[in-house]
Amino acid sequence: MSRGRPQGTIFVTLAAVLVVAVVLAVALGTLSLSPGDVLRALAGRGDDVTISVVRSLRLPRVALAALVGAALAASGAALQGVLRNALAEPYLLGVSGGAAVGAVLTVAAGLAAVLVPIGAFGGAIVAILIALGVARVAGGRADPRVLLMAGVVVGAFANAVIMVVLSNAPPNILRNATWWMMGSAAGAEWPLVRWLAIYVAVGLAWLLARARELDVLALGEEPAAALGVRVERATRTIYVLAALLAAATVAAAGLVGFVGLVVPHVGRALGLRGHRALLAGSALLGASLLVLADLVARIARPPGELPLGAVTALVGVPFFLSRLRAAS
Amino acid sequence: MSFLRSLSVLLPVVLFACARGEETDRARGESAAPTIVDDFGDTVALAPARRIASLNPTTTELLFTIGAGDRVVGRTTYDEWPAAARAVPDLGGGIRPNVEAVLGARPDLVILYASNDNRDAARALRTAGVRTLGLKLDRVADLRRAATILGPLVEDTERALAAADSVEATIARVRASVRALPRPRVLWYLWDNPLLVLGNGSYQSELLDAAGGANLYADRAEPAAQVALEDVLRRDPEVILLDSGRVAPLRASPRWAGTAAVRGGRLLPVNDALLNRPGVTMGMATAELARALHPGWSGP
DSSP states (O other), rough: OSSSSSSSHHHHHHHHHHHHHHHHHOOOOSSSOOOHHHHHHHTOOOOHHHIIIIIIIIHHHHHHHHHHHHHHHHHHHHHHHHTTTTOOOGGGGGGHHHHHHHHHHHHHHHHHHGGHHHHHHHHHHHHHHHHHHHHHHHSSSSSSHHHHHHHHHHHHHHHHHHHHHHOOOHHHHHHHHHHHHHHOTTTTHHHHHHHHHHHHHHHHHHHHHHHHHHHHHHHHHHHHHHHOHHHHHHHHHHHHHHHHHHHHHHHHHOOOHHHHHHHHHHHHTTOSSSSHHHHHHHHHHHHHHHHHHHHHHHHHHHHHHHHHHHHHHHHHHHHHHHHHHHHO | OHHHHHHHHHHHHHHHHHHHHHHHHHHHHHHSSEEEEEEOOOOEEEOOOOOEEESSSHHHHHHHHTTGGGGGEEOOOOOOSSSSGGGBOOOOSSSSSOOOHHHHHHHEEEEEEEGGGHHHHHHHHHHHOOOOEEEEEEEEEEHHHHHHHHHHTTTTTHHHHHHHHHHHHHHHHHHHHTSSSSSOEEEEEETTTTTEEESSSSSSHHHHHHTTTTEEEOOOOEEEEEOHHHHHHHOOSSEEOOOOOHHHHHHHHHHHTEEHHHEEEEEEEEEHHHHSSSSSTTHHHHHHHHHHSTTTOOOO
């Protein structure tokens, strides 16, 4: 199974990186707290402000960022496998566009802020269904190229809708919608985190259970069929699972690009072989990347914050390039 | 000896009782205070606040005006008036505030602009046990509403209402003094791309009306209306109010050359510092607008 580095070592390293990222992200923030204060606050002791900062601001934020990163990276790994395309990523498939339309319409209708994630999730589901429908009409079956094309077309349509809605929107709605489209973990609260955790755990487990099918599909349609995989059904199922996983993250943290596209490539460059290892490793790596990116977003320009979607790429691209260099 | 012993036994009990008494007094103070429902729909006790993070320029300047500036422990980047406000820690832009930074100022009350994108912050602050007050202050009448709410919070309702009285009285005096004068058609130019002009949905249109100007787009309900240049030309403004940096480009633009305002040379820069918030400067702002709109006006 393992070529090059043993897979076990890679996993231990990735897990250690995640632990370090989480510790840093809980320890650092706008307020400078001593490690002792942070530990006491974690245990529920110390003054009220420190306890609230650590336990109800930083912890849920770190947890949310980790879940979003894990889900996006795993979703990207699965989509790249099933569509056999290195540029496949959840946002290319109309998921982000659909979610953005749902969110923007919710914001523009002046509905309560708590409904925005629900609007986003609904929009993403609609986009996924339309993309599948378009692919069915165009290809008659789940052809990866047609699926990709359908996703891109749905995304373009969604962009047009957003532009029409926002072109005449008052400034506060524009600001609200723009913030949402730039991605942020600032709204993290435990109920949201718990809900997302269940969703991501189920989605990841399901994808991992299909890792063998992904390995076989990666060989190509005909070899896969010859090996007994029901290609069309497997393709459709994995596509929908990966898209739903991305849709949930979009509902929780807005649009956070880059992770789904690049993290799986980094995973492969690190030596992860086979989709079971690639999915799990990408999830760990995506979680670390987003936890660190959110930390940078919080502390780079106090007391303001940077958009998470931008920081992810700012932090991730240099790392990606260094891995590419090392791998070549 | 027995006296000392009994004292040593009693003293902690007495101290404890005192401490308890104080605690219940304070609790009673909070619970006995009248409450209001703020613009987020949250219930807020009007018990005195001693450390206020005021994340809205309007409330910050009102607090300083009524002598409660020493209670302000946080402000936004835009709260630059009066000068004393600049000494207060800057907690950011006021919209989607960094909750951790706000908590770091250790406020017992946080005043937020009540827009949808501030709801998360209000909820997080309340979860952390900090009182929040969401106020959507957009119209002239909102200043009195703010004063009525802030008064009891800083234990000086009288001065708070006096500030509102003074601003309203100034606006009323200006209004009365321009009543007999002609009312020019005024376009208040806000933004160039897209072309945004003042509609009827904000305190600025109210002040313009009081200063004796006829808002060219009073028929649009929104604070800032997106309009087509053709429509502006058709309505033909006699005066254009605009940011000082835009005066020269507009005067040179052939597209605007046909308007009465450009032909009459009446492109008037607005004083942004006075006019960018519905606060205690609204009286002065109205007088300044009247002076600009009516050459030779003698004052209220």
